[in-house]
Amino acid sequence: MELIQLNHTCYYFNGPVNVGYVNRGNCGLIIDTGIDKQNMKKILKALKDKSLPITHLFISHAHADHYGAADYLQKTIDIYTFAPQVEEAILKYPILEPLYLSQGNRPLNEMRNKFLEAPPTRIDQVVSDGPLSIDGLEVEAIALPGHSIYQVGLKVGHILYAADSYFGEAQLDKHKIPFIIDAQATLASIEKLLSMTNVGMIPGHGVFEEDPTQTLIRNYDHHVNIISNMYDVLSNHKDGCSFEIIMKSLCEHWEVEIASLSIWSLYRTAIYSYLIKGIEDDRISFELKDFAPLFTLNK
Numbered sequence: 001m002e003l004i005q006l007n008h009t010c011y012y013f014n015g016p017v018n019v020g021y022v023n024r025g026n027c028g029l030i031i032d033t034g035i036d037k038q039n040m041k042k043i044l045k046a047l048k049d050k051s052l053p054i055t056h057l058f059i060s061h062a063h064a065d066h067y068g069a070a071d072y073l074q075k076t077i078d079i080y081t082f083a084p085q086v087e088e089a090i091l092k093y094p095i096l097e098p099l100y101l102s103q104g105n106r107p108l109n110e111m112r113n114k115f116l117e118a119p120p121t122r123i124d125q126v127v128s129d130g131p132l133s134i135d136g137l138e139v140e141a142i143a144l145p146g147h148s149i150y151q152v153g154l155k156v157g158h159i160l161y162a163a164d165s166y167f168g169e170a171q172l173d174k175h176k177i178p179f180i181i182d183a184q185a186t187l188a189s190i191e192k193l194l195s196m197t198n199v200g201m202i203p204g205h206g207v208f209e210e211d212p213t214q215t216l217i218r219n220y221d222h223h224v225n226i227i228s229n230m231y232d233v234l235s236n237h238k239d240g241c242s243f244e245i246i247m248k249s250l251c252e253h254w255e256v257e258i259a260s261l262s263i264w265s266l267y268r269t270a271i272y273s274y275l276i277k278g279i280e281d282d283r284i285s286f287e288l289k290d291f292a293p294l295f296t297l298n299k
């Protein structure tokens, strides 16, 4: 992982999951940790080599690839940890992620892997939208829900650590149907990002861009394309369509590969997010038939 310096204060380690770093005087803030301690060891060494301090940790949302090394960090150094509300509960009780992805059932062992569940993490301070002062370092917490229930990004001057509110182009092409839990909130968060002028952004997966406008528009359009594809599927099933048919059709259309139960559960949740938006937008109705919901496109 390479340490990239963006200005006097802001840095990030570019890797499969980006790790942010902000320094002011004796305050050194790590933003997200990556998935495991192997990477974190390299990050700690790189910061130490430059004599940069490590005093605080901010976790943007409770997905294991973003907080998997938090427990290791807390056991290795004295570090004060921030997280958004609700995400905080999942960080304390990480079984909640495989549990919710299993629709509330006690998860199968297959669901309890390092991509969905990391060691429990202590949270010292819960963060919500607004200014935050960290030992003389002034930052702004920005709610960016949609990819998770209470995801928060951090704005430091003219740089925003945007978490997974949008993806780099390569990651968008790789995932095809990105993981979200709320399509309406996902679009609103991207609109919020588009309304910020003169702010460079770092997504959780991708690269820093001084002007991310094109990437943000690409993300917005990508979600809109998935939604219109879902409406096409429904319009081909005038008598109604089960969730399984909608999921199969979308996965075929987007050429998604589902290699494990965990991956299936992530795509199922994402596709349900678009369906919920369609229902709330009054474009889709559902009735219960043969012991299951049957979805129909409204005229």
Ligand SMILES: [Zn+2]
Pocket: 061, 063, 066, 147, 164
């Ligand atoms: Zn995530």
